[in-house]
Amino acid sequence: MNWVWNNLDLIGELTLEHIRLSIPPILLGFLISIPLGFLAYRFKLTRGLLLTVAGLLYTIPSLALFVILPPIIGVSYLSEVNITIALTIYAVAIMARSVADALGSVDPAVRQSATAVGFSSWRRFWQVEFPLAGPVILAGLRVASVSTVSLVTVGIFIGIESLGYLFTNGLQRRIFAEVLTGVVMTVIVALLIDAILVLIGRLLMPWTNPGTRRSANRTATQLPLAQGGGAR
Amino acid sequence: MFAARNKGRLALGAVAVGASLALAGCASGDPLAPDSEGGSGESNETIVVGSQAYYSNEIIAEIYAQALENAGFDVEREFQIGQRDAYLPALENGEVDLFPEYTGNLLQFYDAETTATTSDEVYAELADALPENLTVLDQSPATDQDSYNVTADFAEENDVESIADLAGIEGLTLGGNAELAERPYGPSGLESVYGVTVDFQATGDTTVEALTEGTIEIANVYSADPRIQTQDLVTLDDPEGLFLASNVVPLVNAEIADDIADVINEVSAALTPEGLVALNVQSTEDELSSEDIATQWLEENGFSE
Amino acid sequence: MNLFTEAIDWIFSAERFQGYNPLGLRLGEHLWFTFLSLLLAAAIAIPLGYLIGHTGKGRNLAVGISGAARALPSFGLIVLLVLIVGVTRAPAAAVISFVLLAIPSILAGAYSGLEAIDRRVIDSARAMGMTEWQILWKVEIPLGLPLLIGGLRSGALQIVATATLAAYIGLGGLGIYIFEGLPLRDYPQMLGSAILIAALALLLDALFAILQQFVVPRGVTAGRVRDDRATSTRRRAVAGTPAE
Numbered sequence: 001m002n003w004v005w006n007n008l009d010l011i012g013e014l015t016l017e018h019i020r021l022s023i024p025p026i027l028l029g030f031l032i033s034i035p036l037g038f039l040a041y042r043f044k045l046t047r048g049l050l051l052t053v054a055g056l057l058y059t060i061p062s063l064a065l066f067v068i069l070p071p072i073i074g075v076s077y078l079s080e081v082n083i084t085i086a087l088t089i090y091a092v093a094i095m096a097r098s099v100a101d102a103l104g105s106v107d108p109a110v111r112q113s114a115t116a117v118g119f120s121s122w123r124r125f126w127q128v129e130f131p132l133a134g135p136v137i138l139a140g141l142r143v144a145s146v147s148t149v150s151l152v153t154v155g156i157f158i159g160i161e162s163l164g165y166l167f168t169n170g171l172q173r174r175i176f177a178e179v180l181t182g183v184v185m186t187v188i189v190a191l192l193i194d195a196i197l198v199l200i201g202r203l204l205m206p207w208t209n210p211g212t213r214r215s216a217n218r219t220a221t222q223l224p225l226a227q228g229g230g231a232r
Numbered sequence: 233m234f235a236a237r238n239k240g241r242l243a244l245g246a247v248a249v250g251a252s253l254a255l256a257g258c259a260s261g262d263p264l265a266p267d268s269e270g271g272s273g274e275s276n277e278t279i280v281v282g283s284q285a286y287y288s289n290e291i292i293a294e295i296y297a298q299a300l301e302n303a304g305f306d307v308e309r310e311f312q313i314g315q316r317d318a319y320l321p322a323l324e325n326g327e328v329d330l331f332p333e334y335t336g337n338l339l340q341f342y343d344a345e346t347t348a349t350t351s352d353e354v355y356a357e358l359a360d361a362l363p364e365n366l367t368v369l370d371q372s373p374a375t376d377q378d379s380y381n382v383t384a385d386f387a388e389e390n391d392v393e394s395i396a397d398l399a400g401i402e403g404l405t406l407g408g409n410a411e412l413a414e415r416p417y418g419p420s421g422l423e424s425v426y427g428v429t430v431d432f433q434a435t436g437d438t439t440v441e442a443l444t445e446g447t448i449e450i451a452n453v454y455s456a457d458p459r460i461q462t463q464d465l466v467t468l469d470d471p472e473g474l475f476l477a478s479n480v481v482p483l484v485n486a487e488i489a490d491d492i493a494d495v496i497n498e499v500s501a502a503l504t505p506e507g508l509v510a511l512n513v514q515s516t517e518d519e520l521s522s523e524d525i526a527t528q529w530l531e532e533n534g535f536s537e
Numbered sequence: 538m539n540l541f542t543e544a545i546d547w548i549f550s551a552e553r554f555q556g557y558n559p560l561g562l563r564l565g566e567h568l569w570f571t572f573l574s575l576l577l578a579a580a581i582a583i584p585l586g587y588l589i590g591h592t593g594k595g596r597n598l599a600v601g602i603s604g605a606a607r608a609l610p611s612f613g614l615i616v617l618l619v620l621i622v623g624v625t626r627a628p629a630a631a632v633i634s635f636v637l638l639a640i641p642s643i644l645a646g647a648y649s650g651l652e653a654i655d656r657r658v659i660d661s662a663r664a665m666g667m668t669e670w671q672i673l674w675k676v677e678i679p680l681g682l683p684l685l686i687g688g689l690r691s692g693a694l695q696i697v698a699t700a701t702l703a704a705y706i707g708l709g710g711l712g713i714y715i716f717e718g719l720p721l722r723d724y725p726q727m728l729g730s731a732i733l734i735a736a737l738a739l740l741l742d743a744l745f746a747i748l749q750q751f752v753v754p755r756g757v758t759a760g761r762v763r764d765d766r767a768t769s770t771r772r773r774a775v776a777g778t779p780a781e
Contacts, residue, residue: 003519010521059738061698063715064731071540071728146608153610154702156285157719159318165285167616169312171437171706173287173516176620183613190608317722410704410717413557432557434717436707441624 003177011166015185018162021152022193024084026145029091033140036092037099038125051097058093062086062154083155090151091144098140102133135208138201142194149190153182163189279492282319282328283311287522288376288456291511292332292480294526295499299535300330303495311522316341324363326485330492333368333483336377336476349473351375355481367489369482372500374508376456377478378417380406380468386449387466394469398428398450407435407442408452417474425472440465456505458513480508502533540728547729558713560733567710567737570700574635575693582640582692583685586647590681591673599648603641611638611699619706631703638699639692646688650681682752690745697738711737 004011040047060068065086075081106129114128115121153164166182201208279300283293290311297307310328313319320341322328335354339346342361348354355371362368380395387393390401398404412418413432422428430450435442440459443451453460453467460467480503482496507529514525530536547553553560589595614637618630654677662676704712714730717723 006519006521006524009523055742056739059694059742060735061701061738063698063701063712064734064738067715067727067731068735071724143607146604150608150610153612157702157705157716159285159313159315161285161312164610164612165312167610167613168285168437168705169287171616171619173519174620174624175516175519176617177519179613179616179620183610183617186610186613187605187608191605194608315720407707409720410713411720413717414721414723419557434557434704434707434709434713436705436716438619438624438627438707442707445625447625 003175004181007178011181011185014161014163014165015189018149018152018186018189019193021080021083021155021160021162022087022145022149022189025087025091025148026141026193028084028088029095029144029148030141032088032092033095033099036096037137038103040096040100041103047100051100054093054096057089062090062151063157065089066154066158080160083152083158083160087148087151091148094144094147095137095140098143099133099137102136102140103129105136106132131205134201134205138197138205142197145193145197146190149193150186153186278306278308279488280308280310280327280329282313282322282331283309284315284319284332285312287515288454288508288512289332291515291522291525292503292508294522295503295529296330296332296482296496298523298526298530299495299499300492302530302536305492305495323366323483323485326365326487329485329488330496331483333481334376334478335368335371335481336478338481338483340476346476349476351477351479354477355479358481362483365486367484367486369484369489369493370497370500371479371481372503374456374480374503374505375478376454376480376508378408378452378475379455379470381443381451381453381460381465382449382468383443384464384466392466392468394471395422395426395428395474396471398422398430398468399426401428404428404430404450405433405448406430406450406452407433407439407448409436409439410434412452417476421474425474456508456512458509458516461509499535502535540724543725544728544732547725548733558717563709563711563713564733564737566708567697567700567712567734570631570635570703570708570710571693571696571741574632574696575639575689577632578636578639578643578692579689581636582643582688583647586644586685586688587651587673587678589644590648590651591669591677593652596648596652599644603645606637606641609638611695612702612705614638615699615703615706624706627706627708631700631706631708635696635699638695642691642695643685643688646685646691647681650684650688651677653684654680679754682754683749686745686749686752690742690749693741693745694738697734697741701734 036050040050066083069086070076070079070082073082073085110132111124111129114124119128152160152162153167155162156164156168163182163186166178166185170176170178170182281293281297281300283290293309293311297309300307310322313322313328316338319328319331323331335351335358339348339354339358339361342363343357346354346357346361348357351371355368358368382392390397392398392401406412406419406422408418413434415421419430419432422430433442433448435448435451439448439451440453440457440463442448443465444463450468451465453465455467459465480500482500484492484496511525511529514520514528515522520528527536586599589599611634614634615631618634619627622630622633658680659672659676662672667675700710701712701715704710704716711730711734714733715727718727718730
């Protein structure tokens with residue numbers, strides 16, 4: 001454990017760097033998924049197309065995508081923009097589907113009632129459907145964020161530094177504690193961001209708090225599990 | 233990573249702009265502009281020291297950094313930048329000022345066809361091959377270069393001291409990083425220079441273990457790797473100069489070369505081949521941070537105070 | 538776009554089948570690692586998942602562990618295991634980590650497949666006098682198959698992706714071309730092999746998609762139409778997931 005005490009600064013720096021790299025793809029993925037998910041939910045034709053494309057993109061292994069992307073988007077192989085875009089693609093691939101499913105799971109009776117009391121479709125979306133779909137969307141966001149945090153480590157192979165540095169450096173030096181620290185810190189970062197998302201969810205959607213929570217929670221946890229997120 | 237870091241800020245900026253676009257419906261693109269220029273400005277006081285994502289290289293960079301600090305310079309560290317593709321452009325455009333390099337490998341990057349092999353030849357050619365705004369200070373006697381190694385048992389059984397002695401031995405497998413298969417000093421070079429025929433296996437970071445376990449007979453190991461001693465390996469002589477000599481050399485921005493030459497040349501002169509191995513041992517065996525290792529080395533060699 | 542034509546040339550060059558990295562060998566390694574690990578993971582996760590799904594016990598624990606497992610960085614896990622079991626036993630280390638990575642998806646597929654079944658169906662089976670084993674074999678497993686195959690599908694993709702990284706510790710596989718190409722700055726090779734890896738993943742995904750359609754019992758497809766009329770939103774959500 002010598003290594004840990006001798007390298008607290010390094011661990012701190014890499015952790016911050018890791019968080020900094022993880023956040024843009026999660027945010028961008030969320031922002032992009034909402035309109036895409038809406039299109040998929042609203043129009044049958046786009047649904048098939050969008051979800052198929054998302055499924056296919058999600059299938060591509062990350063290291064392969066890091067290599068395929070640069071010539072397409074015209075950035076350097078070693079540029080950070082490259083992995084930001086790649087990870088955003090994965091996040092969208094996960095989340096667009098949950099947004100579509102979430103909107104689909106809103107009880108049609110509620111939707112009809114909103115229309116009946118005079119909501120315009122724009123207002124109905126933002127004030128009725130979107131909030132009601134919130135818990136399932138949040139579940140998708142959580143899967144995407146955990147997967148993003150884990151995928152950031154793969155960037156080390158193309159020179160993007162993160163906690164993944166501890167894996168390659170630790171293997172070079174054969175220091176077990178260094179690699180273990182890398183794994184543990186990555187999990188902690190993932191859980192930390194996850195906890196923040198849950199907290200934001202509670203603040204924005206107070207009606208999902210314990211008590212009224214049970215049924216929504218169950219579908220919420222079930223969907224992403226069956227979907228199979230995780231690291232590529 | 234500095235290049236990466238700037239772009240990261242750009243990406244974060246993009247998020248911010250995207251978010252404000254979405255929320256407020258207004259956007260001004262300019263906050264990004266000063267940021268992307270920030271790194272390349274020529275500040276005459278702060279020296280930016282970089283290092284590779286290789287623990288041994290990082291220690292040398294840290295020694296440079298502390299030696300400069302002791303001499304009164306302001307230093308900024310940009311360590312663990314992956315590969316030459318990433319950091320050489322950053323040196324060329326002035327984002328990084330000083331970087332520990334290895335003469336042979338660096339020359340090969342700029343001139344893949346080079347035929348220089350001895351340390352002096354390589355150093356001389358390197359000066360010509362570098363882009364205009366980069367230069368190298370004195371090279372250190374310390375080397376860290378590719379070398380072919382066998383186990384002590386193998387050397388004794390087959391009476392092998394030099395690569396040339398391998399000729400005629402059947403069923404040899406060479407192990408090393410994946411790219412060795414394509415390097416001029418890889419299997420093809422062994423064949424054409426020494427008439428040694430080998431199979432190749434990409435053993436990557438596990439090369440030394442593969443050798444001691446007998447999966448491979450010849451291993452490409454960096455000459456400053458402590459395991460050459462601890463695992464009792466025999467480094468084969470290279471009389472025909474298959475490998476380029478690769479001495480530790482400070483690669484610097486030409487504009488500041490004169491300012492720091494005195495300090496850094498002294499460090500380079502004090503860094504011996506054995507000394508470099510000892511530094512690596514402190515990192516792998518004692519698990520010290522490069523910072524502590526560097527401070528200790530500078531004290532022991534009379535640089536501090 | 539020129540790079541893409543070079544990459545395609547790289548794939549179809551006659552040299553791909555010669556030298557130290559013949560394509561056949563590397564593809565074989567990749568597939569071998571994938572199927573071996575998937576088989577082992579399935580052997581562990583399916584019985585466990587059925588146990589959880591059938592008894593309804595241990596579900597929260599399984600969800601918790603699976604969730605935490607998703608946060609594990611796969612490459613870090615391989616390196617960690619390599620250092621634990623020894624560098625010379627790297628293949629074993631890699632297989633163990635692939636298995637660990639694939640278990641959560643398969644486990645989730647197995648138990649959520651059973652859970653998604655309408656309770657009334659199981660109650661009817663019990664009322665007809667079926668034993669617990671008969672219920673499992675004749676009702677729950679066939680009805681849960683589509684979701685189980687879905688779990689195997691994501692597990693397999695996870696392994697294919699991680700096996701790409703295994704080349705870093707000297708295990709071959711298709712990733713070796715990327716790790717060889719990076720220091721050599723051989724971009725056509727890197728791009729060509731990345732395209733191959735992506736194609737392999739897509740092909741595998743397609744095979745599982747076909748399998749998934751194939752295993753839906755005929756009675757279920759007939760039943761689903763009728764079910765759609767009912768307002769059970771939960772049932773619809775579940776029926777929708779397998780076709781990812």
